[in-house]
Amino acid sequence: MSAWVTSAWIRTQPPPSWCSTARCHCATRGQRSSRRRSRTGEGKRMSLPNTVRVRFAPSPTGMLHVGGLRSALFNWLFARHSGGTFILRIEDTDRKRYDPRALPDLLESLRWLGLDWDEGPEVGGEYGPYFQSQRTHLYGQYARQLLDSGDAYYCFCTSARQAGGNPEQTSHRGAATGYDRRCRTLDARAAAERVAEGESAVIRLKMPLEGRTTFHDLIRGDISVDNGIQDDVVLLKSDGYPTYHLANVVDDHLMRITHIMRADEWIATAPRHVQLYKALGWQMPAIAHLPVVLDPSGKGKMSKRKKVAADGRVLPVHVRDFREAGYLPEALFNFLALIGWHYDDHTELMTRQEIVDRFSIERINPAAAAFNYAKLDNFNGVYIRGLTVEELTDRLMPFVVRAGFHADRQTLLRITPLVRERMERLDQIAGLVDFFFAEQLADYDPLELIPKKADAAEACRLLASARELLAGVEPFDHDSIERALRGLAERLDVKAGQLFQPIRVAVCGRLVAPPLFGTLEVMGRECALKRIDQALGNLAALAPLAG
RNA sequence: GCCCUCAUCGUCUAGCGGUCUAGGACGUGGCCCUUUCAAGGCCAAAACACGGGUUCGAGUCCCGUUGAGGGCACCA
Known part of the structure; x- marks a missing residue:
C-alpha cells in the first residue's frame, strides 16, 4: 500500500493533528475561521508525512517564460514546504508545435533558479516515463474504456467543418462556440466499424447536457458552471495522441498527484476535467488556479512577444533572457514568489529557505498581477549589494568577457567594489567600467x-x-x-x-x-x-x- | 457573442465587521549625506471602481452595475 492519501481524504476529513498550524494547505478559504497565524518555530520544517505530490507540466513548444517559471516555482515551494514531492512532466503531445530546443532550455532554466525536481527527466522516478509521448498506450487504453462505458464517442467531423462551417451555432441558446455534438448520437457500433475500416476519427468526451459541475478551488472557493455550455472536448486526436484534457487527467491520477496548481487560464476547462475524473471513476486531486502574470502595463497576460521599455531596452520575458540581462536567480526567485503571494504586511526580502518555510496556498492572492520590472531591478540591486566582492566578481566575469574586455579576475576584483553600489543588473557592468579596459x-x-x-x-x-x-x-x-x-x-x-x-x-x-x-x-x-x-x-x- | 474569474495608491500588496484620519514595498517628488553618479537616511504626494442593501457599525458580508483578465482548437 502506498503512502498516497486520496484527495477525498484531504477534502472530507478535518485537518489532522500535524496540520494544526496556519501554514498547512489543509486550511482553505472555506475553513478560514480555523486558520491562525503561527510564527513559532518558523525556521524548523514540520515533519509532515510525505503525502504531497505536485507537478509542473510544461509543453516543450518554446523557451520557458516567466509565467511558466512562476507556476513551477509555486509548485516547487508547496512541495518543499510540505516535505512533498515535486514532479516534472513533459507534455509533448503536440507534434506540430514541438520544439527540440525547448527541453534543454526548460531543464537549464529550472536549474538556474534552483528548482530541483524529485521525479522527471534525467532523474527518473517510479511513476515514469515522464514524457507523455512515451505514454500514449495509456491514453488510448483509457479512451477505449470511456468509449465502452458510454462516456465518450467517436467523432468523424473534420476540423475545417467545426472551425467555420457552422455559423448559426455560435449565437443560440447560450451555447459555447465549440463543437455542435453532431456525432454524439451516432450508433456506437457503427462508428466503431467505420474506425475499424480506417476512417479517421477523434474521441470526444460525452459531457452531461444538464445540471452544473462544481469544484472547489483552493484559492477561489467553489466554482460552478452549467454543463450545457461545455462542449464535448476531444480526448484523443486522430493521430492517436491525447489532448491535454485526457493526458493531464490520466497522468495526474497515475502519478498520484495530490494537488494541481496550474495557471488561471485552465479554470474554464476544469469542469470537463471534473467530469473526466468522474467518468473514469477516479478521485480528483485538490486544485488551485494560480493568478496569471500580467504584462507590465497590466493589460493582458504576459506574452512571449518582445517587450520594449520606455528607454528602448528590450525587456526579458524568457527565463534565459533574464539570466543574460544579469538578473540574479536568487533575486528573481524572491521577486517571483511575491507575484500573487505574500508573507505578511511588510516582509519582502527573504532568503530561499525563509520563503520555503513561509509559503502557503492560503496566502495566494486570486487577482492577476502585473510584472513590475522596476521593482525586480530594485530587488536585483539589493541582492547584488548583498554579494561579497569575490562572489560578485565571479558573476560579473562572464558579462565583462561578453562585452569584449580583456579583464583578468585580479583586476576585476579591484574594480568590483567601485561599481557594486551602482548596478541593478550585471549587464550594466560594461557601461560602468569600459574606460578601465x-x-x-x-x-x-x-x-x-x-x-x-x-x-x-x-x-x-x-x-x-x-x-x-x-x-x-x-x-x-x-x-x-x-x-x-x-x-x-x-x-x-x-x-x-x-x-x-x-x-x-x-x-x-x-x-x-x-x-x-x-x-x-x-x-x-x-x-x-x-x-x-x-x-x-x-x-x-x-x-x-x-x- | 457566451461562460468563468478578479477588483485597495501608477505597480506589487496588507486588511478576514469596530484597532483604517487604510499599513508596507517599488516607482515618483523633496531634503540630508556627498568629489560626479549611485548607495544610505529622512520627509511627502498617491488607493478602498460605482450603486444599492445587511448591520449599532462595511475597504471587509450580500446583490447589481461598471471595468479588467481568462477561456470558448484534433495547442497546452
Whole structure:
C-alpha cells in the first residue's frame, strides 16, 4: 500500500493533528475561521508525512517564460514546504508545435533558479516515463474504456467543418462556440466499424447536457458552471495522441498527484476535467488556479512577444533572457514568489529557505498581477549589494568577457567594489567600467573638463597641478591620492568638486563615473597621467591663448 | 457573442465587521549625506471602481452595475 492519501481524504476529513498550524494547505478559504497565524518555530520544517505530490507540466513548444517559471516555482515551494514531492512532466503531445530546443532550455532554466525536481527527466522516478509521448498506450487504453462505458464517442467531423462551417451555432441558446455534438448520437457500433475500416476519427468526451459541475478551488472557493455550455472536448486526436484534457487527467491520477496548481487560464476547462475524473471513476486531486502574470502595463497576460521599455531596452520575458540581462536567480526567485503571494504586511526580502518555510496556498492572492520590472531591478540591486566582492566578481566575469574586455579576475576584483553600489543588473557592468579596459578613451566633449564657474584656462591650471601632484604621490593608492588631491584643492583655494571634475573627465572620459580615488588607484599612475596629458591637449586646443 | 474569474495608491500588496484620519514595498517628488553618479537616511504626494442593501457599525458580508483578465482548437 502506498503512502498516497486520496484527495477525498484531504477534502472530507478535518485537518489532522500535524496540520494544526496556519501554514498547512489543509486550511482553505472555506475553513478560514480555523486558520491562525503561527510564527513559532518558523525556521524548523514540520515533519509532515510525505503525502504531497505536485507537478509542473510544461509543453516543450518554446523557451520557458516567466509565467511558466512562476507556476513551477509555486509548485516547487508547496512541495518543499510540505516535505512533498515535486514532479516534472513533459507534455509533448503536440507534434506540430514541438520544439527540440525547448527541453534543454526548460531543464537549464529550472536549474538556474534552483528548482530541483524529485521525479522527471534525467532523474527518473517510479511513476515514469515522464514524457507523455512515451505514454500514449495509456491514453488510448483509457479512451477505449470511456468509449465502452458510454462516456465518450467517436467523432468523424473534420476540423475545417467545426472551425467555420457552422455559423448559426455560435449565437443560440447560450451555447459555447465549440463543437455542435453532431456525432454524439451516432450508433456506437457503427462508428466503431467505420474506425475499424480506417476512417479517421477523434474521441470526444460525452459531457452531461444538464445540471452544473462544481469544484472547489483552493484559492477561489467553489466554482460552478452549467454543463450545457461545455462542449464535448476531444480526448484523443486522430493521430492517436491525447489532448491535454485526457493526458493531464490520466497522468495526474497515475502519478498520484495530490494537488494541481496550474495557471488561471485552465479554470474554464476544469469542469470537463471534473467530469473526466468522474467518468473514469477516479478521485480528483485538490486544485488551485494560480493568478496569471500580467504584462507590465497590466493589460493582458504576459506574452512571449518582445517587450520594449520606455528607454528602448528590450525587456526579458524568457527565463534565459533574464539570466543574460544579469538578473540574479536568487533575486528573481524572491521577486517571483511575491507575484500573487505574500508573507505578511511588510516582509519582502527573504532568503530561499525563509520563503520555503513561509509559503502557503492560503496566502495566494486570486487577482492577476502585473510584472513590475522596476521593482525586480530594485530587488536585483539589493541582492547584488548583498554579494561579497569575490562572489560578485565571479558573476560579473562572464558579462565583462561578453562585452569584449580583456579583464583578468585580479583586476576585476579591484574594480568590483567601485561599481557594486551602482548596478541593478550585471549587464550594466560594461557601461560602468569600459574606460578601465579601453586602450584609447572614446571621444568626449572637452567642455566637460571645465567645471562650473570656470573657463578653459582655469581648468587647465587645475589639471596641470593635479598632474604634477599625481606624478609624485607615493604610494599610488586611494588614501594617498585622496590626501594629496584634497590638500591641493585647499592650496588652490577651490572646492574639491571643482578640482575633481576635470580629473574625472580626463581619466574616465565622462562626467559620471565611479569614485575618483579608487578609480585612479586601480587604473594606475601611468594610464592616469597619459590621459590627463591628453586632456590638457584638448583644453589647449579649446583655448589656444589661455596657455 | 457566451461562460468563468478578479477588483485597495501608477505597480506589487496588507486588511478576514469596530484597532483604517487604510499599513508596507517599488516607482515618483523633496531634503540630508556627498568629489560626479549611485548607495544610505529622512520627509511627502498617491488607493478602498460605482450603486444599492445587511448591520449599532462595511475597504471587509450580500446583490447589481461598471471595468479588467481568462477561456470558448484534433495547442497546452
